[in-house]
Amino acid sequence: MFNQPMLFLFILLIIGFIAKNQSLMIAAFSLMVIKIIGLESKVLPTVGAKGINWGVTVITIAVLVPIATGDIGFKQLLDAMKSFYAWIALGAGIAVALIAKNGLVLLAEDPHITTALVFGTILAVALFNGVAVGPLIGAGIAYLAMQMVKIFQ
Numbered sequence: 191m192f193n194q195p196m197l198f199l200f201i202l203l204i205i206g207f208i209a210k211n212q213s214l215m216i217a218a219f220s221l222m223v224i225k226i227i228g229l230e231s232k233v234l235p236t237v238g239a240k241g242i243n244w245g246v247t248v249i250t251i252a253v254l255v256p257i258a259t260g261d262i263g264f265k266q267l268l269d270a271m272k273s274f275y276a277w278i279a280l281g282a283g284i285a286v287a288l289i290a291k292n293g294l295v296l297l298a299e300d301p302h303i304t305t306a307l308v309f310g311t312i313l314a315v316a317l318f319n320g321v322a323v324g325p326l327i328g329a330g331i332a333y334l335a336m337q338m339v340k341i342f343q
Contacts, residue, residue: 195225196222199221199222199225202214202217202218203218203219203222205316206218206316208316209315209316209317209319211319213321214312214316221234286327288330289327289331290327290329290330291330292329292333292334293328293329293330293331293332294329295333296330296332296333297329303329303332304329307328307329307332311328
């Protein structure tokens with residue numbers, strides 16, 4: 191029952207506790223419980239395959255809540271577009287989406303890179319109070335950096 195994956199998850203749980211990172215603690219604890227109760231082969235493949243999409247969906251829902259509640263409407267959108275910062279935000283949103291698209295390409299072509307990306311995300315979450323939305327955008331940034339290296343070789 192206490193094997194290498196469980197030890198690794200336990201260490202991540204402790205790191206989450208030390209760093210006061212609730213998301214990391216919940217994630218590590220949940221995965222430990224899934225393994226302990228024996229649902230690993232039924233649950234983990236599905237979560238691994240679809241979890242990022244679920245997470246993006248939940249984040250998108252959270253972002254759209256102000257629209258659903260009426261706090262943000264067309265008037266606020268039009269008012270915001272009069273701001274120079276809004277145009278910067280619009281451009282950043284487009285750039286991040288395009289960069290993340292390349293991350294999907296990298297993960298499909300070079301899946302072992304996922305290990306380094308996940309570890310980088312864990313470090314950022316645990317040590318720098320980051321948010322674990324990084325693997326996909328991290329893969330996109332890595333993809334762009336790798337393309338730059340190829341160009342200058």
